[in-house]
Amino acid sequence: MSDHFVVLGAGFAALTAARTLRSKAPQARITLVAHKAEFVYLPSLIWVPTGVRKSSDLVIDLAPFLHKHRIDFLAAEVTGLQDGGRTVLTTGGPVENDGLIIATGGRFIKKLPGIEHAIALCEGVAAAEKIRERLLAMDSGRIACGFGGNPQEPTAARGGPMFELLFGIDTWLRRQRKRDKVELVFFNASDKPGQRLGERAVTNLLSHMAKRRIDTHLGHKPLRMSPEGVETEGGLVKADLILFMPGMTGPSWTHNSELPRSPGGFIQADAHCAVPGFERVFVAGDAGSYPGPDWLPKQAHMADLQAKAAAENLLLVMQGQPAQHVPKAELVCIVDTVDSGILVFRDENKTIVLPPSRAFTWAKRWFEGKYLKDYRSA
Structure with missing residues (x-):
């Protein structure tokens, strides 16, 4: 049998x-x-x-x-x-x-008071569609974007998509000629968010935010969320739309x-x-x-x-044999901005961060098609 x-x-x-x-x-x-x-x-x-x-x-x-x-x-x-x-x-x-x-x-940790006022992108297609609806209806205001972690397990965070969402929204607002009327702010409890990507990547991402006139509110733990915005230990981050990725468990x-x-x-x-x-x-x-x-x-x-x-x-x-395969620890990420991408690669020996290039955006889209082809053509 x-x-x-x-x-x-x-x-x-x-x-x-x-x-x-x-x-x-x-x-x-x-x-x-x-x-x-x-x-x-x-x-x-x-x-x-x-x-x-x-x-x-x-x-x-x-x-x-x-x-x-x-x-x-x-x-x-x-x-x-x-x-x-x-x-x-x-x-x-x-x-x-x-x-x-x-x-x-x-699953996401949803213990932060008032978290129902935020939208978490990675919860699925319904959340992504809701964000789109809010963006289309917004002609002015302020968008706060951030991510949290798991205090008991620092690696249990998903910050990459939030950097991409933030930069993508900035690009989209510029194309819609709304950027001057919509402010963007990135908030995080750490003063150097995204450390898993490596020190160089964090410096690069924060520099990218500054170039795009994206405000930052860093190093202050979020306490609660409300229709007015995100209250942190460092004060209130006012927002008409909160995009937040909680930590995971x-x-x-x-x-x-x-x-x-x-x-x-x-x-x-x-x-x-x-x-x-x-x-x-x-x-x-x-x-x-x-x-x-x-x-x-x-x-x-x-x-x-x-x-x-x-x-x-x-x-x-x-088969009665001992397990012998160990998955290689490897991080491969293209932080997409819709019109370009920043490549971040990290393993136990090196960290590589390459500057923004349109080629990386097309590479990310090509990989999506290649990956899904096996399922679409099955």
């Missing part, structure tokens, strides 16, 4: 894990468990508010992909684990497995399991993406907390690397 592998999620890590398992284990049974059989290309949400992309461009029906790779699908929410991970509890009933990869993603369903969790609330993983104390259970992407440098990114590229390693290690363990 063939092995049955279960993958939880339908994002970057989940789909890469499922595809890797299928390529290495053609006879295995694979089941994907997620809320919907669709994939949202989150990195391009930055372009929806400025009209470069429509939401429909970024939401992919996974039915062809699942059929091509012979992957079963269960539309359900994960609620917990039993039997040391051999049984996944879901709203669609229990799912037994011989090997499990958890890739259900993280692990999936809520893990509270109903015995999975080990990091101080920040993520599923604890070892260097091979295995969950300590759980046999044949691995984690990949934003759901996990991994050993590595303090700048280890929560981004799609890293999720793909972790997923591939997790899938390959699971297959080794199934």
